[in-house]
Amino acid sequence: MTLRHALASLLLLGAAPSLAAGRVPYGGELRVAYTAPAEPPEPALADTPTEATLLGLLSRPACNLTQDGHASPALAREVSRPSSQVVRLVLPSPAQASALTRAWTRLLGPEAASPYRALLFPLRGEGRQLSATGDTLELALSFPWPDLERALCHPALAPPRTVPAALGPFSAAGPNAVEARLAWTGGRPYVDRLRLTRTDERGLSRLWSTQEAQVVLGVLPDAGTPSGAALYATYLAWSPRRVPPDFRQAVESAIDREDLTRLFVRGPAVPMPNLLPPALLPQAQAPRPSAPPQPQAGRKVTLLYDTTSEDQRAVAERLQVRLHDRGYAVALEPLPRAELRARWAKGDYELMLHSLLLPPVPGPALAVVLDAAGRKDLLGVELPRIGALADPVARDTRARERALALAPSVPLLPLYTQGLALRAAPEVGGLTFDAQGLPLLDGAWLQPAPAGVPGARR
Known part of the structure; x- marks a missing residue:
């Protein structure tokens, strides 16, 4: 069991696991503001860092690429190599396997031709004959390509968020909110809900200064501002x-x-x-x-x-x-x-x-x-x-x-x-970036600020 699974289980049971300095993660709503155009429906078009981050709340590719270069399961429950030139993906259900197959087929088709199709080039027939057997996809390679698993982690290879079978750490809860998915492969997110506000640069500054947003994405970097890899x-x-x-x-x-x-x-x-x-x-x-x-x-x-x-x-x-x-x-x-x-x-x-x-x-x-x-x-x-x-x-x-x-x-x-820079309030813990340079909002938690601490935000 992962640390997140253990903490999530305790949270669901009403327990409060202790962390360093006596602070504890708990549920609740995390308020996030960002500057970006309306998210395109196709993952291959939602490829600015902010758009890819938002897409990843509701729809993830087969895997996530950690900072150490390891491909860990995301949409897929299992990623394995039964032989040197075959990669096997086991999805949560046949519906997810079919959704992923359709997304990749569309990416390779003439209507939505995209340079991200090159990520699937090593597949036999460039992946054009993909089909799922139940909840499993068998990916045969035309030549040795040890980097296929890491390539499959790219956000452009996720199913469209509008597809019912799309799956991410959150599920839609109205036009401007998402709620934690309890059975997410990587473990239930710590927070119960994200409140999302799309605005312009001026609005982003206002929401931050008035403490109406706890995380703001796409800020201009300054000293100490965390940012992801510039890719x-x-x-x-x-x-x-x-x-x-x-x-x-x-x-x-x-x-x-x-x-x-x-x-x-x-x-x-x-x-x-x-x-x-x-x-x-x-x-x-x-x-x-x-x-x-x-x-x-x-x-x-x-x-x-x-x-x-x-x-x-x-x-x-x-x-x-x-x-x-x-x-x-x-x-x-x-x-x-x-x-x-x-x-x-x-x-x-x-x-x-x-x-x-x-x-x-x-x-x-x-x-x-x-x-x-x-x-x-x-x-x-x-x-x-x-x-x-x-x-x-x-x-x-x-x-x-x-x-x-x-x-x-x-x-x-x-x-x-x-890259993408963000600013987070002191009560927001656990924010990290993956190897793609995207912040993992499903890993964030809220920690109560001690009373009387200068600069503490509500």
């Missing part, structure tokens, strides 16, 4: 058929990633000079190249970006200014995220900003990035060579080496990567 990466993608061969050089010579990140992007954010984020591939910034010969002035291109992202809007406007100095007249076209991804899937774009929540494992992350770059053909070449290495350290090293080697040949320029 929400933004790239500039282009169609090689529609821009000159020296376009990469023109962009690289025009932008300063440090300035872009500091002045135009909401933190926590860091410059990303390589295909993989610094959290996965530490690397110093390379010198900026010189500008290519000036092309004919007024070369017209259109840059697509996510209309729901203020960061993408600011970055798009900055690129518009900087590329003007290189002879490009850049028209900006904001699109809803679903339409943006649809245009990507069809190759119907000249330039676009592409933001992705990358897995915290180099091999699967490289797979997603290569697919996003329009080089799905490279997956069948690169992934088997990476997966052939049984040692995880050697495998991660090979993935990093290939990311560096392939970067100059793919039409995708890394710009910056972001």
Whole structure:
């Protein structure tokens, strides 16, 4: 029995387990405020860190990836390898097994084509022939891929939250609240209920200052503000058929990633000079190249970006200014995220900003990035060579080496990567981040603040 199971059992029985300093976890309602657009129905589109956190309250993927890189069961009750190239998932019921199968089939289909489909590429037939037998899914691999279990923990592989068979640590309890699920695989959440308030940045500040929110997600980081791993990466993608061969050089010579990140992007954010984020591939910034010969002035291109992202809007406007100095007249076209991804899937774009929540494992992350770059053909070449290495350290090293080697040949320029920062009231305990950089709200508890303590919040 896990510690959480033990504590939850005591809580249900009315007992109060003692913790350090005499404080005890108890139920009740936790008030959470956040800034984000309305959550998209598809997990593959709910991929900002805040959206993925909220999705995870009601619908989890097969597993969770802990900070030490271990895949622990989430939606699945059991994740095992009966043989080297077969992964078995045992779900809580046949309904959950069917829901997960349908979600993955939809992710791989032409209507909802997504770069996150690359996470399933190692499956035989790329997972297109998946079927469940009762509550069990047998996943056969086309080639050795020891990182499959960790890849299956990505939030994009969860069933849509609107599906009745979706399952998470909480269940919906009205439009702005969720309630603890007693039989959740990882153990019943400590709190009974989360009250969720979606607001803007100004409202977030007000709710915090008036103590109407105990946890606020998406705050600007300052000293001591906890934040998760910066794995929400933004790239500039282009169609090689529609821009000159020296376009990469023109962009690289025009932008300063440090300035872009500091002045135009909401933190926590860091410059990303390589295909993989610094959290996965530490690397110093390379010198900026010189500008290519000036092309004919007024070369017209259109840059697509996510209309729901203020960061993408600011970055798009900055690129518009900087590329003007290189002879490009850049028209900006904001699109809803679903339409943006649809245009990507069809190759119907000249330039676009592409933001992705990358897995915290180099091999699967490289797979997603290569697919996003329009080089799905490279997956069948690169992934088997990476997966052939049984040692995880050697495998991660090979993935990093290939990311560096392939970067100059793919039409995708890394710009910056972001994490999620939060602020929690003193009475909130147990808040941690998983390896994906997402806060685990189901692990939080409320602890009574001693009377008379300055700064204690109700």
